[in-house]
Amino acid sequence: MLSDTPWLLIDDDRTFLDILARSLRRQGIDAHLAHDPETAITALAEQEIARCVLDLNLAGDSGLALLPKLLAQRPGLDVVVITGYGSIATAVEAMRRGAVNYLCKPVTVAQLMEVFSVSSAEPPLRQTPPSVEELEWEHIQQVLQQHDGNISATSRALNMHRRTLQRKLQKRSRWRQ
Template sequence: MRMLLVDDDELFRDTLARGCRRLGHEVSTAASAAEALQQLREQALDACVLDLRLASGSSGLQLLPELLALQPSLQVLMLTGYSSIATAVEAIKRGAVNYLTKPVSAADVLRALEADPEQAEVSDSEVDALEDLTVNRVAWEHIQRVLLEENGNISATARRLGMHRRTLQRRLLKRPVPL
């Protein structure tokens, strides 16, 4: 498989690339949206592992349709350290084949890319976890949904939520509450 890893975290990107190469795959890397688009213009690829949050405020969700416009058959796996149901659903709607929360291994990435989305089943424990959401997790999910609706605009999201912009930024920097 020929794949592109797009992540602004150099250490994570290089470690994941080495792991995928050891498993026999051809890997290119990019640190930004511009680099990723340039790579796709220069070579045909089978898959792309795309970080949700890129440097300088770029969003993997915004980049995803551009990547698929260049190569419609590209399998895109969305990665994030800040998962939410809203971003997972949006990533799939925009064309991602799967969505994983960091940290992940090369084997996790390859399994997710090779998984048949039509065969995916939700286990009883996953359903129970969704039913037992804590108040903090529901708040996190709501913030993520509003942020998505406001196209990542922090100020507009803070206004809609009735909170100060800096307070919202601090909450967004924290790891999400586990399910």
């Protein structure tokens, strides 16, 4: 068991949270569930929690916006950010804001336990270079984040037609599901 203190799981997907909490209990880890930022802040104030799993998208709210608030309330908190739509840009931003790691869904309990048990913050090096498609996707995500999610501004910055950018984003999001 990694900790005697419970974990805080924050995600707007109630089914995912229930399954994750049950899987953690089988490993001897108790978990408190939060489906929105307010519940998460309250749970952190009322419970002794050392580890947190935070979804990037909380039904329209940003997990990245919640992350500094959690760390301000509990400075020693280890937070792993999870998402169904991973990109290097959001991973870098999550780490910059204080996350100990960043994982793409689907996430297993074994992965979470490994991430929390690793003492080094250095991720393992990738064995193969990224494909051209992956590099393009990461660049698009970085420019999209620089323009606060504004598709028109991003398409201008990339010198790409707006519809082309939208098709690329839709195609990749369907592929990731």
